Amino acid sequence: MLLSSTSTLDNKTIIKYHGLVHGESLIGANIYKDLFSGVRDVVEGRTTAYKEELENARNDAIGAMESKAEKYGANGIIGLKISYNNLGGTMGNTILVNVYGTAVTFKD
Amino acid sequence: MSGEIKNRLKNLRSRERRKKFLKELACIAFGTAMGIATYVVCLYTHFAIFGWNFGLILAPLFAGYVESFAAKRLVHESTGAVSTFILFIITVIYGFIIANPTLGFNVITAGSIVIILQAAFPTAVNYFLIAMGLGIVSHVSGIFKKITMFLTDTYEKIFKKESKTKDHYIERHAHTRHDFYDMELEMNGLGVLLLSLEYPPEGLGIKEQKGIYEARYIFFSDQKEEIKLGLEEVLKEYLLMDVRLAKDKALLKLIKQLKADGCNGLLNLDIIYDTVGPKKGENINQIIIKGTGIVFEENDEL
Numbered sequence: 246m247l248l249s250s251t252s253t254l255d256n257k258t259i260i261k262y263h264g265l266v267h268g269e270s271l272i273g274a275n276i277y278k279d280l281f282s283g284v285r286d287v288v289e290g291r292t293t294a295y296k297e298e299l300e301n302a303r304n305d306a307i308g309a310m311e312s313k314a315e316k317y318g319a320n321g322i323i324g325l326k327i328s329y330n331n332l333g334g335t336m337g338n339t340i341l342v343n344v345y346g347t348a349v350t351f352k353d
Numbered sequence: 354m355s356g357e358i359k360n361r362l363k364n365l366r367s368r369e370r371r372k373k374f375l376k377e378l379a380c381i382a383f384g385t386a387m388g389i390a391t392y393v394v395c396l397y398t399h400f401a402i403f404g405w406n407f408g409l410i411l412a413p414l415f416a417g418y419v420e421s422f423a424a425k426r427l428v429h430e431s432t433g434a435v436s437t438f439i440l441f442i443i444t445v446i447y448g449f450i451i452a453n454p455t456l457g458f459n460v461i462t463a464g465s466i467v468i469i470l471q472a473a474f475p476t477a478v479n480y481f482l483i484a485m486g487l488g489i490v491s492h493v494s495g496i497f498k499k500i501t502m503f504l505t506d507t508y509e510k511i512f513k514k515e516s517k518t519k520d521h522y523i524e525r526h527a528h529t530r531h532d533f534y535d536m537e538l539e540m541n542g543l544g545v546l547l548l549s550l551e552y553p554p555e556g557l558g559i560k561e562q563k564g565i566y567e568a569r570y571i572f573f574s575d576q577k578e579e580i581k582l583g584l585e586e587v588l589k590e591y592l593l594m595d596v597r598l599a600k601d602k603a604l605l606k607l608i609k610q611l612k613a614d615g616c617n618g619l620l621n622l623d624i625i626y627d628t629v630g631p632k633k634g635e636n637i638n639q640i641i642i643k644g645t646g647i648v649f650e651e652n653d654e655l
Contacts, residue, residue: 252550262554264541265622267600271593317541324549330626332574332592333636339574341596345624347549 246311247321248346254323257351263317267345268309270302271332302342303327310344319348377432380424384436388416392444409448413440445469538601545608546618546649553620558650563616567643568607571629572599574636596640600624603642616646 247254272295306327314322325346332339394400395408417437424432449465471478491497541547553559574592611619622644629637 252552252554259554262546262548265547265549265604267624269593269596269600271589271596324551326549326623328624328626331628332596332626332638333628339592341626343624343626345549345622347547 246314246319247351248307248325249321249323250325252324254321254349254351257321257353259321259323259349259351261319261350263314263319263348263350265345266310266313266317266319266322266348267343268306268311268313269344270306270309270342271339272298272302272342273339299329299340299342302340303344306342306344310346314348317348319350321349321351322346323349373428376427377424380420380427380432381435381439383423384416384418384420384434385439387419388412388436388440389443391415392440392447406448409444412444413437416440441469538605540601540604540608543605543608543612544617545611547604547608547622547644548618548620549622551621553647553649557618559618559647560650561648562620563611563614563646563648565643566607566610566614566616566619566646567641568603568610569639569641570599570603570606571637571639572596574638596626596638599638599640600642603640607642607644611646614646616648617651618647618649619644620647621645 253259310322323346325344328343330341330343332341389412392408392412395406395411400407400411414437416439417434420434420436421431424430467478471482487497548554572595574595607619611617622642625641625643627639627641629639
C-alpha cells in the first residue's frame with residue numbers, strides 16, 4: 246500500500262478514487278499506567294515510554310486505515326493526514342492518533 | 354371508681370412533671386442571666402489580657418455553675434448545664450460578630466467557627482467531620498465504590514451470580530452504538546465522493562464549487578465513571594468507540610448537508626478534534642469535519 250501526503254502521484258496514473266478512509270488509535274486512557282509513568286519520569290523513562298506508545302498508536306491507526314482501503318481494492322492512499330489530539334482524560338494525557346486520506350487505485 | 358382514681362393520679366403526675374419542667378426552665382434562665390451578667394461585668398471592667406476578654410470563659414462557666422447549683426436545690430438533679438451552651442453562643446455572637454463588625458468571612462473565621470462548634474458539640478461535629486471527610490475521599494478516589502464492587506464481585510463469584518452494574522453499563526454503551534449503526538453504513542457509498550486532497554484530481558471535471566461545508570459533533574468522555582465501575586481495561590476501547598461514533602455522526606451530517614445542496618463531492622476534507630471542557634476525567638470533546646463542496650461530472654472511470 247502506497248501512502249502519500251500529496252494530492253497526486255508522480256509517474257503513476259490514478260484510475261479510481263474510492264473516497265475517504267480513516268483510522269484511529271488511543272493512548273494514555275489508563276489511570277494506573279499514567280500514575281506509573283509519573284514515577285518513571287523521575288528516572289527519565291517516561292519520554293521513551295511515550296515515544297514508543299505514540300509510534301505503536303500511529304502504526305495501529307495506519308493499519309486500520311490500510312485495511313479499509315484494501316477492502317475497496319485500493320493500492321494507495323493519497324492526501325494522507327496524521328494528527329495527534331489530546332482528549333484530556335483523567336491525567337490529562339489521553340492522546341488520539343487520527344489518520345485519514347483518500348483511497349485510490351493506480352497503475353504505473 | 355378505680356378509673357377516677359387513675360385519672361386523678363395521672364393528672365397529679367402530669368402536674369408534677371409540668372412543675373418540675375418549669376423549675377428546670379427557671380434554673381436554666383437563672384443560670385443564663387447570671388452568665389450574661391458576668392459577661393457584662395467582664396466587658397465593662399475590661400477584664401482582658403492581650404485583648405482577649407476573660408468573660409468568654411468565665412461567663413459560660415459561671416452560668417453553668419449557677420444553673421447546676423440552683424437545680425440541685427430546686428429539682429434535686431442536674432439540668433445538664435444548658436445555660437453554658439447558651440452563654441457560649443451569646444459570647445461568640447457578641448465577641449465575634451457584634452463587637453467585630455469589620456471581621457470578614459475567610460478561612461480563619463470559618464475555621465474558628467468550626468472549632469467553636471466542635472468545642473460546644475464535640476460528638477455531633479466529630480461525626481459530621483468524619484462523615485464529610487469520608488464522603489470527600491470516597492467521591493475523589495471512588496474507594497468505597499471499588500470496595501463495594503470487589504465485595505459484590507467476590508460474592509457473585511462465590512455464589513455464581515452474574516454482575517449487574519458492569520453489564521448494565523456495557524449494555525447502555527452497546528445500545529448507543531446500535532441505535533446509530535442500525536443499518537449497514539458505508540460512508541463512501543452515500544453518493545458523495547469524499548476527498549482529502551487539496552487539489553482537485555485531474556479529469557474530475559468540476560462544474561461548480563459550492564463553498565465551505567462544516568459539521569460538528571460533541572461527545573463526552575466520562576472516564577471517572579468507568580474507573581469507578583472498575584472498567585479500566587475496557588476504557589480505551591469505549592473511548593475509541595465514542596470517537597468513531599462521533600466521527601461517523603459528523604460525517605453523516607456533512608454528507609446530508611452536501612446532498613441537500615446538490616453536491617456530489619467534497620474536496621480538501623479536514624478532520625479536527627478539540628477538547629472543550631477542561632475538567633480532568635470528564636471531558637467535552639468536539640469533532641469538526643470540513644471541506645469544500647463540489648459538483649463534478651459523473652465519470653465511471655473515476
